Amino acid sequence: MSNCHDINKVSYKGMKGKKLVLAGNPNVGKSVFFNYLTGIYVDVSNFPGTTVDISAGKYKNYIVMDTPGIYGVSSFNEEETVARDVILGADLILNVVDSVHLDRDLFLTKQLIDMGKPVIVALNMMDELEQNGITIDIGMLEELLGVPVIPTAAAKKTGMEALEKAFFQASQGNRDPKLAAMIKQTAENTCSDAEALMILEDDEIIAERYGMKTAGLRDEIYIERRRSVEDIVNKVLKESNKGASFGVLLGRWMLKPVTGIPMLAVTLYLMYKVIGVFVAGTVVGFTEETIMEGIYRPLVLSLVSPVISESSFIGSLLIGEFGIFTMVPIYILGLLLPLIIGFYMLMAFLEDSGYLPRIAALVDRMLVSLGLNGKAIIPIILGFGCVTMATMTTRILGTKREKIIATILLGLAIPCSAQLGVIMGLISELDAIYVLIYAAAIFSVFVIAGTVLNKVMPGESSQLLIDLPAIRLPMLGNVLRKTFQKTMMFLKEAVPLFIIGAVFISVLQYTNVLIYIQQWMSPVTESLLRLPPETATAFIMGIIRRDFGAAGLTSIAMTQQQVLVSLIVMTLFVPCIAAIMVIFKERGTRDALAIWLGSFVVAFVTGGIIAWLI
Amino acid sequence: MTLDKVKRGNRFRIRRIDNKDLKTQAIRIGIYEGAVFLCSEKLPGGPIILQNRMQEVAVGRGLAEDIEVEGI
Numbered sequence: 001m002s003n004c005h006d007i008n009k010v011s012y013k014g015m016k017g018k019k020l021v022l023a024g025n026p027n028v029g030k031s032v033f034f035n036y037l038t039g040i041y042v043d044v045s046n047f048p049g050t051t052v053d054i055s056a057g058k059y060k061n062y063i064v065m066d067t068p069g070i071y072g073v074s075s076f077n078e079e080e081t082v083a084r085d086v087i088l089g090a091d092l093i094l095n096v097v098d099s100v101h102l103d104r105d106l107f108l109t110k111q112l113i114d115m116g117k118p119v120i121v122a123l124n125m126m127d128e129l130e131q132n133g134i135t136i137d138i139g140m141l142e143e144l145l146g147v148p149v150i151p152t153a154a155a156k157k158t159g160m161e162a163l164e165k166a167f168f169q170a171s172q173g174n175r176d177p178k179l180a181a182m183i184k185q186t187a188e189n190t191c192s193d194a195e196a197l198m199i200l201e202d203d204e205i206i207a208e209r210y211g212m213k214t215a216g217l218r219d220e221i222y223i224e225r226r227r228s229v230e231d232i233v234n235k236v237l238k239e240s241n242k243g244a245s246f247g248v249l250l251g252r253w254m255l256k257p258v259t260g261i262p263m264l265a266v267t268l269y270l271m272y273k274v275i276g277v278f279v280a281g282t283v284v285g286f287t288e289e290t291i292m293e294g295i296y297r298p299l300v301l302s303l304v305s306p307v308i309s310e311s312s313f314i315g316s317l318l319i320g321e322f323g324i325f326t327m328v329p330i331y332i333l334g335l336l337l338p339l340i341i342g343f344y345m346l347m348a349f350l351e352d353s354g355y356l357p358r359i360a361a362l363v364d365r366m367l368v369s370l371g372l373n374g375k376a377i378i379p380i381i382l383g384f385g386c387v388t389m390a391t392m393t394t395r396i397l398g399t400k401r402e403k404i405i406a407t408i409l410l411g412l413a414i415p416c417s418a419q420l421g422v423i424m425g426l427i428s429e430l431d432a433i434y435v436l437i438y439a440a441a442i443f444s445v446f447v448i449a450g451t452v453l454n455k456v457m458p459g460e461s462s463q464l465l466i467d468l469p470a471i472r473l474p475m476l477g478n479v480l481r482k483t484f485q486k487t488m489m490f491l492k493e494a495v496p497l498f499i500i501g502a503v504f505i506s507v508l509q510y511t512n513v514l515i516y517i518q519q520w521m522s523p524v525t526e527s528l529l530r531l532p533p534e535t536a537t538a539f540i541m542g543i544i545r546r547d548f549g550a551a552g553l554t555s556i557a558m559t560q561q562q563v564l565v566s567l568i569v570m571t572l573f574v575p576c577i578a579a580i581m582v583i584f585k586e587r588g589t590r591d592a593l594a595i596w597l598g599s600f601v602v603a604f605v606t607g608g609i610i611a612w613l614i
Numbered sequence: 615m616t617l618d619k620v621k622r623g624n625r626f627r628i629r630r631i632d633n634k635d636l637k638t639q640a641i642r643i644g645i646y647e648g649a650v651f652l653c654s655e656k657l658p659g660g661p662i663i664l665q666n667r668m669q670e671v672a673v674g675r676g677l678a679e680d681i682e683v684e685g686i
Contacts, residue, residue, distance in 0.1 A: 071642040100668045104644045132668060222641045226649070239667070251670070255655050255663060361672035365660035373674055374661070463674035464661055465636065467643045470668065 020062040020167075021090035023083065023112060025105050026069030027352065027469045028098040029124050031055075031478055032154040033163075034066045052082040053485055062092070071104070071467070072222075073111055073198070075205050084203070087112070088194050092170050093119045094163075099129045099136060099151075100470055102237060106229040109145065113173035114225070116183070116193030119147045120170040122163055127153040128470065132248070133240040141236045146174035155475055176224060186215070247471040254358040254471070264359060271346055275385065279342040280417050288334030296334075300325050313510055322505045322544060328498050331545060332491070336386060339417050341487055343385035347378070348482040352474035357466045364464045370450025371405045371457065372397070373464040379406050383414035387579040388497075389490055390414070391586060398462030404591060405453045405461075407583055411575045412599050413446035415546070418576075422550035423567055434564045437610070441568050445606055494578060497585070501577035505544050514540060528608045532556055535566050539573060546576045565611045572603035617662055617678035620653045620685070627651075630682040643671055650686065 020037075024030045038057025055066040067086050068079035075081045087093065093112050097105040112119050123138065142149045148166045152159030175183075179200075186196035190210055198206040201221055202214040253259040301310070301319055308315045319326050350356040356378070364374030376397060383390035387410050394406045415423060427435055454461070508514045521536040529535075534556050542549020553566050575583075584592040620626055627650050631637040640646065644666060654670060655663035661672040673681070 076639065103666060104669050107642055107644070134668070218638060219641075222638070223646055223648075226641055226644070226646045230649075237667075248668070252655065255657070255672075257657060357672070361657065361661045361663070364672070364674060365657065368660075368674065368676070374672075463636075463677040464672055465639060465643075465674060465677055466672045468663070468670040468672055 017058070017061045017063045018091040019089055020059065020064045020092045020094060021086055022064065022066050022094050022096060023073075023087055023108065024069060024096035025071055025098060025101070025108060026467075027354070028069065028096045028101075028105065029154045030069065030096045031066060031481065032475070033094065033096055033122060033160075034064060035477070035481075036154065036157075036160055038064050052079050053489065054082065054086065065090075070108065072108055073115070074201065075203055081205070084198070087115070087117075088192070088198070088206075090117055092167070093117050094122060094167075095119055096122045096124050096154075098470075099123045099125050100132065100134070102136065103229060103233050104467065106232060107225060110225050110229055111197075113145060113147060114175050114179060114183070115197050116172055116175070118170040118172055120163070120166055121145065121147055121149045122154070122159070123149050123151045124154055125470075126151045126159070127156060128245075128247075128472075131245045135238045135240075137236045137238075141232065144174070144232050144235065147171055176228065179221060179224070182215075182217075251354065251358065251468065251471045254355060255361060255468075257362070260358070260362045264362060267350075267355070267359075271381075275339065275342045275346065276417065276420070279338050280421055283338045283342075284335055287338055288330065292330040292334035297326060297330060316510050317503060317506050320506055320509070322502045322509065324499055324502055327545075328495075328502050332495060332498055335418055335547075336494075337487070337491075339385050340389055340490055341483060343382055343389070344486045344490075345479060345483045347382065348479040348486075349474050351482075352472070352478055354469040354471045357468050360464065360466060361468070368461075368463075369454065370409070370447070371454030371461050372402050372450070373462060375464065375466070376402065376406050379410060380414065383410045383416065384420070385417050387411060387414060387416045387575045388494055388582050391579055391582045392490070392493060394586065399459065401457055401459045402461045404587065404595075405450060405457065407587060408453060408595050408598070409446060409450055411579065411583065411595060412449055412572055412602060413442050415442075415571050416575070416579075419546035419550050419571070422547050422554070423571065426550065426553060426563060426567060430560050430563060434560055437614070438564055438567055441606060441610060442571055445572060445602065449602065494582070497581040498578045501544075501581055505577060524604065528604060528611070529565055529569060530611045531562050531566055532558060535562075538566070539570065542570050542573055542576075543580075544577055546570070549573075561611070561614050564614070565607050568610060569603045569607035572606055573599065575599075615683060615685075617673065617681040617683050618675055620656070620662065620683060622653050622656045624685055625650065625652050626683040626685050628681060628683050631680065632682070633677065633680040636677055636680060644669060645671060645673070645681075 022030050022034055034055060037059040052068060057064050065086050067083040070080050070083045073084050073087055075084055095109050095112055097109060109121060123136065129136065138149050138151055148169045150159055150163045150166050152163060154160065182200055183193050183196045186199055187193050189212060190196045190199065195206050199212055200215045200217050202216060202218040204214055207214045254263055304319045304325065308318065310316065310319055316323065318324055321327065360374030360377050363377050367373055367376050378396060379390040379393040382393050390410050391407055394403045397403050397406055427438060518536045518540050521539065522533040525531045525536045526533055535553065538549050538552030538556065541552045549570050553570070558566065580596060583595055587595065628645065628647055630647060631640060645664065649666070651664040651666050653662060654665035659675065661674050662678045664671045664673060
């Protein structure tokens, strides 16, 4: 075939060598192996044409490539497509298997073996297996699979040397004879057995590459593979009646509503303490006030203003109130970065501990009625950190319908941490009844908007189907690595948006359009919301940075009712300019415009109703 | 009966999965026609938790209605 070299296009930055690819289910400790093999010189880069990051490094004369955690090789989502392409290009596969979840993991193992690639299996988490009173006959497992199986406990560095020695023994394993015959026949028209298998399993992308039709045999092959896994597990696995370990019990308690809801409440409270109080207060106080406002701003002003006047157009673009060198870095580095790091770190911790999927299961019922499923709790939690970051995360949701609903709810009813800080300050001066009305109004809008969207939007949302991994103490190195990767990705995507936003606002301000909009809005704020005319300015500022807006309210003399109404409008009001840009980027112009205008309407109508009721 | 009718603590075998997309997704995490599970937890109005040895999977209520099972 003329295009057979294309298979190897997943080469790594000109590095030569055989490709050793790590593959495994999510949360099996794959990255520990990767780090062990490659050391610290690792390159993390975006897989071409996707948002998925792939790590690559060197081990002896191998190029080692990590893949996203997958349950099987196919193309149901972007991560799988990336994993599939990397695996198709592999010369040798190190398959990391969670020994505690042997039944689940061996499906992928069998599939890799069916691909005809040399495979070596690292049977990981052996220490946990013993704690749970389970034994695996490794000799028999090796014999049944036909590939080397090395017991490891990677977190404790056990079994790693044996694994390295076994790389030379990696072999093509035992295939189902009937399937092997079919693969052989199909492979006459493809470059490899692996691709032939993909075509037999109805992978449309691979079939298209060869101009072939899919075989329509996926279900049949999958079921046969499952049966053979079941058979293997029954032969090699022995359970004693030792009873469930503490981790298993803890996992149960997290799910049962009676214990799970209090545990979730405590977790959220701790998150609030860590992020809302420590990071947003102490850390940001230092990074934003002391470093950025105290040292950075005077420095940059003293450097630029002798050359370019701050009052000139260019000057206002660069170092003005919303300047590229003033507002953008001060906002992103001083305020957002500590919060983003804090949130990603906690999410990585929740994810690696196995708690996150259980939270998703626990809140699933509530979110289903809003047209989402339990998974949407991830962007919702992140939204309290930064709506921009959360809107990017809506990518993990299953359908376009869910992505739109989640985006709307985030923009509408989730106040980000920057805004929450100022809101808390203002609201603490109100009587308790107004605080209650505020919370009730925002929560009602969240629930009503979700329920209505779920009713009126065409199509169907996907349902929760999630593997609940074992409860484990996360490894610090892993948590930090994930946090770093996600933070870098956020910065890469968000910084340009913030810059464009800042330029846009600077232009509006310089051309006096900003003042015009404020004047135009004043009658609405006065007559509909019964607020002082200056609040229009605060609302406009809220578009630029939500906390600017809320902070702008502090200086306006208002009654308690007026403070309440303005806070409600401000919270429901469009998110900040960066979030708006992400909405446009993720959802496209038409949907984004509708979301944007819709949030204006909802904010003013809700504010109006409350202003006339109280 | 369908999976959403299963009681907590009951063992059952999966007979049929009616939803094609679900079928392909589910089989990879171990849920397939013929597989035997224990219902280890049932969240009120929410997901059903299936257990096989150490593995646990949460299945949304709506999906559970598409899965035909028989008690054993």
